[in-house]
Amino acid sequence: MKRYLYITFSFLCIFYFISCEDEKYISSNDVQLEFSSDTVMFDTIFTTVGSTTQHLKVYNPYDQKVLISSVRLARGEESNFRLNINGTAANEVLDLEIPPKDSIYIFVEVTVDPTGNNLPMVVQDSIEFSTNTRLQDVDLVAWGQDFNLIKDNHIKTTTWTADKPYLVYNSAYVDSGEVLTVEPGAKIYFHSKSGLYVKGTIKAMGEFSQPIVFQADRLEDVYKDVPDQWNGIVLFSGSHNNIFNFAEIKNANIGLQVGNIEDEGFASVELANSKIMNHAYAGIFSLKSEIKSYNCVIANCGFYAAALLAGGSYDFYHTTIANYWGGYTNTGTRTTSSLVISNVLIIDQASGGSVSYVGDLNKANFYNSIITGNIANGNELALGRTEEAEFNFNFDHCIMQLADTFNISNSDNFTEIQKGVDPKFKDPYDKLDFELDTLSPAKDAGLKIIGQQFPLDLLTQSRIMDSNPDLGAYERIEKDPTEE
Secondary structure: OHHHHHHHHHHHHHHHHHHHHHOOEOOOOOOOOEEOOOEEEOOOOOOOOEEEEEEEEEEOOOOOEEEEEEEEEOOHHHOOEEEEEOOEEOOEEEEEEEOOOOEEEEEEEEEEOOOOOOOOOEEEEEEEEEEOOEEEEEEEEEEOOOOEEEEEEEEOOEEEOOOOOEEEEEEEEEOOOOEEEEOOOOEEEEOOOOEEEEOOEEEEEOEOOEOEEEEEOOOOHHHOOOOOOEOEEEEOOOOOOEEEEOEEEEOEOEEEEEOOOOOOOOOEEEEEOOEEEEEOOEEEEEEEEEEEEEEEEEEEEOOEEEEEEEEEEEEEEEEEEEEOOOOOOOOOOOOOOOEEEEOEEEEEOOOOOEEEEEOOEEEEEEEOOEEEEOOOOOOOEEEEOOOOOOEOOEEEEEEEOOOOOOOOOOOOOEEEEEEOOOOOEEEOOOOOEEEEOOOOOOOOOOOHHHHHHOOEOOOOOEOOOOOOOOOOOOOOOOOOHHHO
16 A cells, blocks of 8 residues: 555656646747747838738747747837737737747737828837847838838839839839939938939939929938938949939938949939938039039038049039038038049058049039038138049139138139138028028129029029129029018
């Protein structure tokens, strides 16, 4: 009888310890959950108020159970998303168990109003997982408005219309030999780190009453003047016949790059009646390429408003280059000149040393223009020259913010220059308004023959109604006091 009791007792003890073993969870702080995707993306483009559902699978890759301390939406109750976590409809679940080599499902639902202008183009959140002090997350991405999605597209010859906005997610490429035409009034938005890369041709043909806008996809007021929200537009060497007319390019890293060093040849573009403003690095960054610009404002960039490097051919007419970076935000001061012209580009190598690229500067002409800003040393023009290549430039009838020591006596390079003069813009800091004030020295200071070539300014006002045209992109039109 005792032997029978002993055997029974032993069996119960073994069963107890096996049961206790079953209850153990993996305790390592290195535990790593696996997911069916690192991003749950709602590719449906909404056309009405409504919702849609996607799912995420969470895997336990280990031979022991995993206890997840919490699964939650990062934005909690403020989120547009809702969760069903392993059968529980809640935006947070605690102490969730996944058996060895097993998985659970999380269903994600989102509701957005695509016509709601208070929403950004992209609605985002994330699911956070806390396991043994390790934090992991999975991104949630949905569209906040109705638009045409361009996601890693290689674009053949096509036309973008003004019917609905376009959202570029990741990147868009215009292939060699293809033409992207953008109609008046079209709005092109770019998600973070996205860009438009052109090896073919882009023709952005806006109108005064219907400009074309290239900007980031964050539409809240707080992001209105935040630079570096997207990568910008790149015209590769070999891309020709490009045009931007009545276009606005804003809030990128580099607004418009024209040409690249890696490819042979050059890029060419005509910039007309356009604004390139508020970029973290440069407004225009040109490499051995060709630009014709008139009635344009290039303003407020972290390093250069315009950098014309490694040679090229450039004509700027009635262009306002005004860099007040740091004067209207807390982004810091600028130490680089607003306009840089050079026939050489020197690139430092990570391994030490540098590589130089030299090209002929066939011409860099600036007529009836303004080059100014708030740089501390007072010099908004920098010239970089090597004797190995041509270096031809000319400033004719311009206001230029130059240091006292900058020599402008050479008439081959400088004609009728107002040096170190405040052009007196209306409000270059708060409103980014580069129209001329009534006391501006730019009034009637331009070369008449240039004004006749471009008889209408950026606002389509006449330049040829008085004695001489004004400098820069805007003509100051004084009101008749009897009409007020």
